[in-house]
Amino acid sequence: LRELITELLDFRKQEQGHMKVKVSPHNIVHFLYENYLIFMEYASSKQINFNFEKDTDSLEVWYDQKQMQKVINNLLSNAIHHSPENSRIIVGAVQHEKAVEIFVQDFGRGIDPRYHKSIFERYFRVPGTKVQGSGLGLAISKEFVEARGGTISVESGIGKGSRFSILLPA
Numbered sequence: 001l002r003e004l005i006t007e008l009l010d011f012r013k014q015e016q017g018h019m020k021v022k023v024s025p026h027n028i029v030h031f032l033y034e035n036y037l038i039f040m041e042y043a044s045s046k047q048i049n050f051n052f053e054k055d056t057d058s059l060e061v062w063y064d065q066k067q068m069q070k071v072i073n074n075l076l077s078n079a080i081h082h083s084p085e086n087s088r089i090i091v092g093a094v095q096h097e098k099a100v101e102i103f104v105q106d107f108g109r110g111i112d113p114r115y116h117k118s119i120f121e122r123y124f125r126v127p128g129t130k131v132q133g134s135g136l137g138l139a140i141s142k143e144f145v146e147a148r149g150g151t152i153s154v155e156s157g158i159g160k161g162s163r164f165s166i167l168l169p170a
Contacts, residue, residue: 008136023148028061028093028100028168029054032072036091039076047085053092061100061168067144071152074137075104075164082162083108099150099167107161116154 036052043050072091079089083106090105111119111126118124120142123135138152145152149169156162 022064022066023062024065025060025062026065028059028063028102029057031065031068032091032093032102035069035072035076039080043080043089046080046083048080048083049086049088051088051090053090055094059093059095059100059170061170063148063168064144067147071141071144071166072102072104074141078137079104079106079108079162079164082106087161095170096167098170100170102166102168103163105161105163110158110160111154111156111162112158113156116156119154120152 033052033054036050040050076089076091083089088107090103092103094101094103115124115126119126120138122139124139125133125135142152145166145168151167152164153167154162154164
């Protein structure tokens with residue numbers, strides 16, 4: 001409950017321009033792998049095949065680690081919640097020419113393309129979604145990623161799963 005309240009307060013600070021982004025260089029591969037390990041047991045308990053993929057052992061990216069932790073937690077939590085037993089989730093990082101892509105891909109129920117933009121809006125929940133939530137997680141994630149100069153997007157289709165991608169300048 002405290003974490004949710006803190007998230008809401010942080011979201012409000014961000015919205016009003018009072019939140020200071022504290023970026024510093026971090027190895028995003030190591031950061032993602034730590035998060036992968038944190039969620040591994042949870043995925044296993046739902047009988048989900050959870051994989052980590054990387055091109056290299058080290059990709060240095062400037063970001064606010066506290067805020068990025070919230071973003072990754074949200075994406076991994078959503079992927080696990082929306083994936084049925086015996087499905088698969090992949091988390092990883094890929095170096096592009098001028099950016100680093102962080103991705104979380106699941107092979108769950110997917111999201112109707114007509115809702116792709118709406119899912120990043122505050123309080124929006126895809127109609128018919130049975131998983132509990134406030135509709136704030138992706139909106140908060142988008143705010144934090146964009147504050148860093150990055151973008152967050154989704155590729156998804158009904159029955160095809162979803163791939164959330166974060167592009168951060170290298």
